[in-house]
Amino acid sequence: MKLVIRVKLLPTPEQASALQATLHACNAAANHVSHIAFTTGTKRNRELRALTYTHLKTRWSLGAQAAQHVIKKTADAYAALTGNLKAGNLGKPGSKRFRRATEKPIAFRPQGAQPYDDRMLSWQMPQRTVSIWTVAGRMKRLAFTGEESQLLLLAHHRQGESDLISHNGHWYLLATVDLPENPTTPDPRGFIGIDLGITNIATTSTGHRHSGRRLNRSRQNDRRNRDNLAKKQTRSAKRRAKRRAGREARRTRDINHKISKHIVTEAQRTGRGIALEDLGGIRERVRLKKPQRVTLHSWAFAQLGAFIAYKARRAGVPVVHVHPAYTSQECSRCHHVDKRNRPTQAVFSCRNCGFVEHADLNASHVIADRGWWMWVRGAESQVPALTLIA
Known part of the structure; x- marks a missing residue:
């Protein structure tokens, strides 16, 4: 099972300048290669290398590995x-979006990510330093830090x-780790159904409700502040709006991590699996009142589902995705389906x-029942193989 670990680099001002110059040079070189690929129609790695490799090394002072x-x-x-x-x-x-993507070369941002292999980057885990290639030469003893448990995974x-x-x-390195998977529980004692929603972000069939009321109020305030900043159209307002957007994304990711960890831990402790709704295309299927649309379209339901899935895979907890039709209208006792079953x-x-x-609790029981029957029929879900650990 592959995961991505993010470690934070702690460069001095001189080291940070060298790293910045390296990213700028690599992405400027990538823009040059992109222009050659677009104008000549040569887009395969080997053919592009024959056309551009020597020029990249001489003009942008790239090493052999960096150029490749x-x-x-x-x-x-x-x-x-x-x-x-x-x-x-x-x-x-012929559509506007299609033309915008095909009528000009792909552009790389000056701060775009640059891959490093073991010839360009070496790790000294006991000293918490790395030795990394830059356009200014090999940079040694560059300190880094990170969560201790993640650094332990990185070391092994x-x-x-x-x-x-x-x-x-800030500067970061994203490193891939390949973890051995725990065997999936072959005979779960049942399934914990998870109902995802707006008022309650996640409700489990065991009775836990992760309320979204306080969070939704904060998000409404964030949207109101963002709209006010957008109206000003000043540089300062744009910078503040960008910082706020980053905080919102980090808060959402943190909440989703906490919810998913709680759900998977409970399932592992009780020997049960996890049943989730298959929410693919939910934004196109559902019909909501206007005040609810922003909430639905802005919450990272897919991210929460992915976090649950990869944490479950690490813990050996089986996960199934069930069809979401009528889960809110079906009775978990007699399985009678009626729109009038939801008076409020x-x-x-x-x-x-x-x-x-x-x-929401009734819907989670329905999802749990459907998950069990899917497991009996052998319809275990496939869990994504690569997920970011933030």
Whole structure:
């Protein structure tokens, strides 16, 4: 199982300048390669290398490995673009979005990430330092830090390349680790159903509700402040809006990590699996009142599901995804489905058997039942193989 560990570099001002110059040079070289690929139609790694390798080394003072990584990064970017075009992810041919993606070369930001292999980067884990290539020469004894448990994983399971990135003036290395997987529990004692929603972000069939009321108020305040800043159209307002957006994203990720950890820990402790709704395309399927649309479209439900999935995979907890149709209208006791079973947003009252329960809790029981039957039929879900640890 592959995970990505992020470690924070602690460069001196001189070291930070060298790192910044390196990223700028590598991405300027990538833009040059991209222009060659666009104008000549040559987008494969080997052919691009024949056209650009020598020029990259002389003009931008790139080392041999750095030049090859720049070329490969560009070729991979065009391969990803071709895949998205074929899949229709960028609209139909001739559409504005399609033309915008195909009428000019792919551009790389000056601060874009740069991959490093073991010839360009070496780790000294006991000293918490790295030796890294820069355009100013080999930089040794560059300190780094990180969460102790993640650094332990990095020391024992690191594999492959690492990416150098810069974010808000801070420097990071993203390193891949390959962890051995725990065997999935072959005979779970049942399933914990997870109902995802707006008022309650996640409700489990064991009775835990992760409320979103306080969070939604904070998000409403954030949206109001963001709108006010957008109206000003000044440089200062734009900088403040960007900082606020980063804080919102980090807060969302932190909450999703906490919720997913609690759910997976409970499932592991009780020997049960986890049943989630398959929410693919939820934004196109549901019809909500206008005040609810912003909340639905802005919360990272997919991120929460991915966090639950990869944590479950590490713990050996089975995960299934069930069809979400009528989970809010089906009675968990008699399985009668009726739109009138939901007289209010929070109350479920079965018209057939008279069973009354909190609506989200009833839906989580329905999801748990569906998860069990899917497991019996052998429909175990596939969990994503690569997820970021923030």
